[in-house]
Amino acid sequence: MSKLVREVALDALLQVEKEQAYSNLLLNQLVKKNEFSKRDVGLLTEIVYGTIQRKNTLDYFLSPFVKNGFESIEQWVHVLLRLSVYQMLYLDRVPERAIIHEAVMIASRRGHEGISGMVNGVLRSVQRQGQPSFETIKNEKKRMSLELSFPKWLVSRWIDQYGEKDAKAICQVSNQPPSVTIRVNRLKATVEEVIERLRDEGMDVERGHLSPDAIIVHSGHVLSSNLYKEGYMTIQDESSMLVARALDVQDNMHIVDACAAPGGKSTHIAERMNNNGQLYSLDLHKHKMHLIEEQANRLGLTCIKTKALDARLSGDYLQGEQFDRVLVDAPCSGLGVIRRKPDIKWSKKPTDISAIQSIQQELITVLSKHVKKDGKLLYSTCTIDKEENEGTVENFLKEHPQFELDRTLSSRLPKKLVEFGRYSPGMVTILPQDFLTDGFFIACFNKVR
Structure with a gap:
């Protein structure tokens, strides 16, 4: 070296x-x-x-x-x-x-x-x-914290929320390097065709284990491949790929993606719409708009319209318009993606979770006003914290009786995920150890009146 x-x-x-x-x-x-x-x-x-x-x-x-x-x-x-x-x-x-x-x-x-x-x-x-033994540490949470290298407050929180076995597995898997996964642009090719062509370019790849749109890359530089440059694929984690399918997207719909950058879910929604209809991709950060636009251009998608604004203030821009589908992929603590961003576990504090949960609550409340009757609202995060996930869902339903959890969500998720045991009608949690993906949460609501 x-x-x-x-x-x-x-x-x-x-x-x-x-x-x-x-x-x-x-x-x-x-x-x-x-x-x-x-x-x-x-x-x-x-x-x-x-x-x-x-x-x-x-x-x-x-x-x-x-x-x-x-x-x-x-x-x-x-x-x-x-x-x-x-x-x-x-x-x-x-x-x-x-x-x-x-x-x-x-x-x-x-x-x-x-x-x-x-x-x-x-x-x-x-x-x-040599290194000192962990066996001398009598306090179980402190020992787990030091042995698995996580803050004690976070270990304690996960034990309270998921039990000791799952908490330990979350820590262990979160210390492992993540796989590189790609989502196939089905407007251009099938998963099998892309696998074959990537192998022809000398890459070691296989079908994803969770998303039907996914390919796992074991070796090879995907970003420099001809297929990537020609818009046949997008870099995206498998759990994140489930959102566009969970949203039940169809041709010619009018859709809002409220926190869209860098554009992975927006471009997937556009692909699922067969590039028909209209998708408004909003994001707070103006400098990130070009990321969405670059991806859309590379993938050959023309139905996406980008706008930099705080989605909590979207009323003037959307002018009271009602949409078939609204996606709130909310800003969160990011505790499901520690494998990719290890600094998260040291920079976050318990107070950060409460603060961001109030923003999530505000976002979902404001955006829900733009869902038409019989439309769907989908809330997703890349955290596994129950206060941010189930807590936000519970609070939203309490204050918005015109919405209910969409019990048909299971029909749009992989069977193995639904049967795994973390699905309840209308929402699902994916822990990092379940399928070696990012930790993720999805909840879908129907507007019934």
């Missing part, structure tokens, strides 16, 4: 710590900025994501060897120790002596002789003595 990779990894981790930078976006920028080899890109990604994923476990391993506590050392030194121990304990491709040597060199360049000596001493102590 080039020396530069560890320096860049350290800088990236410091930005995440200091500025709450999003690790996935930051890594993309750093890869573009530095001309890394494919091998170095893989290792940089693994070090950054892995160090973030295992942050409090790494601190638990380090704490016996940092004499006066982490408060006594500068932040960059603390992060350097973390990323070095991550490599020593979780990567077997790099010799420990090389990891320690490079950490000492970085400490010398950035600090002084005393710091490099301390870094050398701590890492050699970890190498010599």
Whole structure:
């Protein structure tokens, strides 16, 4: 591994710590900025994501060897120790002596002789003595928190909501790297045809395990393939692909997607409408409109009309119009996508969930006014928190008797999902361990009067 990779990894981790930078976006920028080899890109990604994923476990391993506590050392030194121990304990491709040597060199360049000596001493102590056991921790939630590297409040919350077995599985799977999955544009080809053509381009792919529109990519760079450039596919997680089908989209409908960027669900809805009818794709962030438009152009979709606005203030723009379908894919805590964005678990607090739930409640209330009688309203999130999901549904139904849960939703979901045990009439939860997809929630309502 080039020396530069560890320096860049350290800088990236410091930005995440200091500025709450999003690790996935930051890594993309750093890869573009530095001309890394494919091998170095893989290792940089693994070090950054892995160090973030295992942050409090790494601190638990380090704490016996940092004499006066982490408060006594500068932040960059603390992060350097973390990323070095991550490599020593979780990567077997790099010799420990090389990891320690490079950490000492970085400490010398950035600090002084005393710091490099301390870094050398701590890492050699970890190498010599190994990591402390988790068995000595008597408190079950604290032990799970440190062993599986999640904040104790989140472990406790998931145990309360799902039980210890599922909570542990959520943590374990959320520490694993996600699959790359693509959604086939059925206006251009079948799933089987795209699989065959991707294999012809030398990629290792198979059918998805949950969505009928999905292909899992085991190896190969899909974004550079001719098929991607020609609009035969979109990068999207399998659980997210279920939304457009759950919405019961048909030709020539008028539909609103209220929180649409970056456009995965909007483009899928347009494909399901056979590019007929009218789809309004709204999003709060003006700079994200081009993402939706770029995807629509690449996929050959012309029925999408984009508009940057806060969907809670959409009344003037929609001018009281009633729609066949309204999708509220609401902003959420993102606790279902920790595999893709590991920094989420350290940046969120319990108060954040309550705050965002009130926004979700406001969004679904405002958008429900634009659903015509006998139309459908679909609420979805990429979180698995019951306050944000079932709690929002319960509050909405209590205040809006003209809506009821759509009991026909099951007919539009994969049979294996309905039978799995987390479906109740009109809504479904998908945990990350269920089908190795993102954690997700879908609820569909009918407007009955």
